[in-house]
Amino acid sequence: MTSIGLLGAGNIARILAQHQNGFRISGVFDRHKDRRDRIAASTGAISYSTFEEFLAGDYNSVVEVASISAVRQYAAQILGRGKDLIILSVGGLADKPFKEKLVWMAQDRGCKIRIPSGALFGLDNMKIGRISPLDRLTLRTTKPPHSLQLTVTERTCLFKGNMSECIRQFPKNANVAVALGLAAGHEVAVELWVDPAVEHNTHEIFASGEFGEMKTLIRNVPSPDNPATSYLAALSIVTLLNELQQPLIVGT
Ligand SMILES: NC(=O)c1ccc[n+]([C@@H]2O[C@H](COP(=O)([O-])OP(=O)(O)OC[C@H]3O[C@@H](n4cnc5c(N)ncnc54)[C@H](O)[C@@H]3O)[C@@H](O)[C@H]2O)c1
Structure with missing residues (x-):
C-alpha cells in the first residue's frame, strides 16, 4: 500500500482522508494546526508542525493539496529529498523555468512528478x-x-x-x-x-x-465544504493513488 504525506489539510485533504483504500496517509502538514490535527485524528497520520519534520517523514510520496504558492515554496525541497510529488495546484508549474527545474530535479533524484486530471476529464x-x-x-x-x-x-x-x-x-x-x-x-x-x-x-x-x-x-459539482473546489479533483487524486500499485492500468 502506498504511504503518503499530505501537504495541505483543507477541503481536498478531508476528502482524501475519507477514501483511504489503496493508500495510507502517514503524515500531514498545514500552516493551520487545527486542520492538520483534524486530518491526523481521522487517519492516524502524524501531524507535523514544521515543514522540515514533515519532509523527513517515512513515506516516498507527497501529495500537494495546498496552494500554488506552496508548490513554489516546497516542491524543490520535496524532490530534492528523493520523494515523488503529486501536484494538484498545477498552476504552480505555469512558470516554465521553474517547471523545468523541478523536472530536472526529479530526473536527477530518480523520482516522479505526477499531475492528476483534477477538475477536467480526458x-x-x-x-x-x-x-x-x-x-x-x-x-x-x-x-x-x-x-x-x-x-x-x-x-x-x-x-x-x-x-x-x-x-x-x-x-x-x-x-x-x-x-x-x-x-x-x-x-x-x-x-x-x-x-x-x-x-x-x-x-x-x-x-x-x-x-x-x-x-x-x-x-463540476463543488466539494462539500469548499464551493470553489470541484469534488472531481479530489476523486482524481484518489484514482491516481489507487492505480500506483495496480498491475493493470487503464487509460493512461
Ligand atoms: N488541478 C485542479 O483542477 C484543481 C482542482 C481543485 C483544486 N485545486 C487546487 O488544490 C488546492 C487545494 O484545494 P482545497 O479545496 O483543498 O483548498 P483549501 O483552501 O480547502 O485547503 C488548502 C490547505 O492548504 C493549506 N496551505 C496553503 N498554502 C500553504 C502553505 N504555503 N503552507 C502550508 N499550508 C498551506 C491551507 O492552510 C489550507 O488548509 C488549491 O490550490 C486548489 O486551487 C486544483
Missing part, C-alpha cells in the same frame, strides 16, 4: 498532442458570476486569449489551463465566461488535429 487522451500535431486546443470555462464576486444579467465573456495572459489576469483559473497545456504539450486558447444561468463551474475542451476532433464538457 487529460490522458490529450497527451496525443505531444506526438501528433493539434491545430486547435481551446478551454472554455464558464463560472457562476458570484464565484468571481461579479453581478451580471447575461452571459458575459471576461477573457479570450492565450493561457499565460489568462493566468496573469485570473490566477484562480490557472490550474485547469496549465494542466491541459502540460498534458497536450501545446498552447491553450482560453475563454473565460460568467453566466447567471449556470450553477456550477463548467469546462469545455475543444481539440482537433491529425487524430480527428473532440469536445468534452464537464460540469
Whole structure:
C-alpha cells in the first residue's frame, strides 16, 4: 500500500482522508494546526508542525493539496529529498523555468512528478498532442458570476486569449489551463465566461488535429465544504493513488 504525506489539510485533504483504500496517509502538514490535527485524528497520520519534520517523514510520496504558492515554496525541497510529488495546484508549474527545474530535479533524484486530471476529464487522451500535431486546443470555462464576486444579467465573456495572459489576469483559473497545456504539450486558447444561468463551474475542451476532433464538457459539482473546489479533483487524486500499485492500468 502506498504511504503518503499530505501537504495541505483543507477541503481536498478531508476528502482524501475519507477514501483511504489503496493508500495510507502517514503524515500531514498545514500552516493551520487545527486542520492538520483534524486530518491526523481521522487517519492516524502524524501531524507535523514544521515543514522540515514533515519532509523527513517515512513515506516516498507527497501529495500537494495546498496552494500554488506552496508548490513554489516546497516542491524543490520535496524532490530534492528523493520523494515523488503529486501536484494538484498545477498552476504552480505555469512558470516554465521553474517547471523545468523541478523536472530536472526529479530526473536527477530518480523520482516522479505526477499531475492528476483534477477538475477536467480526458487529460490522458490529450497527451496525443505531444506526438501528433493539434491545430486547435481551446478551454472554455464558464463560472457562476458570484464565484468571481461579479453581478451580471447575461452571459458575459471576461477573457479570450492565450493561457499565460489568462493566468496573469485570473490566477484562480490557472490550474485547469496549465494542466491541459502540460498534458497536450501545446498552447491553450482560453475563454473565460460568467453566466447567471449556470450553477456550477463548467469546462469545455475543444481539440482537433491529425487524430480527428473532440469536445468534452464537464460540469463540476463543488466539494462539500469548499464551493470553489470541484469534488472531481479530489476523486482524481484518489484514482491516481489507487492505480500506483495496480498491475493493470487503464487509460493512461
Ligand atoms: N488541478 C485542479 O483542477 C484543481 C482542482 C481543485 C483544486 N485545486 C487546487 O488544490 C488546492 C487545494 O484545494 P482545497 O479545496 O483543498 O483548498 P483549501 O483552501 O480547502 O485547503 C488548502 C490547505 O492548504 C493549506 N496551505 C496553503 N498554502 C500553504 C502553505 N504555503 N503552507 C502550508 N499550508 C498551506 C491551507 O492552510 C489550507 O488548509 C488549491 O490550490 C486548489 O486551487 C486544483
